[in-house]
Amino acid sequence: MKLILLGPPGAGKGTQAKRLFDRHHLIQLSTGDMLRAEVASGSALGAQAKQVMDAGQLMPDAIVISMIEKRIEQPDCKDGFVLDGFPRTEGQATALDSMLAKHNAKIDGVIELAVDEAALVERISGRYACAKCGAGYHDTFQKPKVAGVCDSCGGTDFTRRKDDNAETVKARLVAYRQQTAPILPYYKGKGLLHQVDGMAELDEVTTAIEQVLTKIKA
Numbered sequence: 225m226k227l228i229l230l231g232p233p234g235a236g237k238g239t240q241a242k243r244l245f246d247r248h249h250l251i252q253l254s255t256g257d258m259l260r261a262e263v264a265s266g267s268a269l270g271a272q273a274k275q276v277m278d279a280g281q282l283m284p285d286a287i288v289i290s291m292i293e294k295r296i297e298q299p300d301c302k303d304g305f306v307l308d309g310f311p312r313t314e315g316q317a318t319a320l321d322s323m324l325a326k327h328n329a330k331i332d333g334v335i336e337l338a339v340d341e342a343a344l345v346e347r348i349s350g351r352y353a354c355a356k357c358g359a360g361y362h363d364t365f366q367k368p369k370v371a372g373v374c375d376s377c378g379g380t381d382f383t384r385r386k387d388d389n390a391e392t393v394k395a396r397l398v399a400y401r402q403q404t405a406p407i408l409p410y411y412k413g414k415g416l417l418h419q420v421d422g423m424a425e426l427d428e429v430t431t432a433i434e435q436v437l438t439k440i441k442a
């Protein structure tokens with residue numbers, strides 16, 4: 225199954241994408257993670273990405289489209305994937321359809337995590353992740369069972385994203401509103417859009433996504 229998770233920063237796309245991997249082995253394709261890996265590698269692309277990400281803006285379509293195209297062609301994506309953070313513009317959405325059509329494939333469903341924008345700044349500024357395995361946590365909403373120790377791998381080092389500060393989050397929300405939200409009608413018109421309440425408890429969101437998957441498979 226090929227899915228897209230759509231929603232503003234902090235809606236829970238990354239967390240739910242990881243759960244979709246655990247439950248259905250759908251490969252998580254996160255352009256944000258790919259760009260952060262470029263930044264960490266010190267490449268020229270990483271240097272450009274760092275500036276754009278720190279400003280809360282979007283990378284050029286051509287760059288992220290080619291990153292996704294290369295990744296989707298790898299064998300592990302053959303049985304299904306979940307796109308997390310892509311597409312983010314109309315140009316990316318239409319390019320995705322064309323690249324899948326070349327392989328006689330198509331998107332099976334688009335799940336929008338609908339959230340209350342006012343709550344997002346608090347949600348995002350409290351989040352952090354295990355430096356070793358990437359498991360996500362939150363200062364208020366999702367603490368590790370033992371303080372300072374990752375539930376998943378026992379790691380004790382944690383990181384916070386540099387673009388998870390209030391000022392950058394506001395710019396990221398503007399980018400979402402102006403450039404990404406307009407693609408919702410594109411998918412609605414194709415009958416692919418399913419809305420899930422992203423403000424519900426994590427497990428309830430997962431259950432609602434499972435119900436959507438059942439509907440898509442029927």
Ligand code: AMP
Pocket residue numbers: 233255256257259276277280281282283284288308309310311312316387396
């Ligand atoms: P994310 O981890 O999805 O919140 O992405 C972090 C940042 O990476 C975004 O604020 C953008 O600067 C950049 N980025 C990630 N995905 C895309 C995309 N599909 N198109 C353009 N920029 C992106």
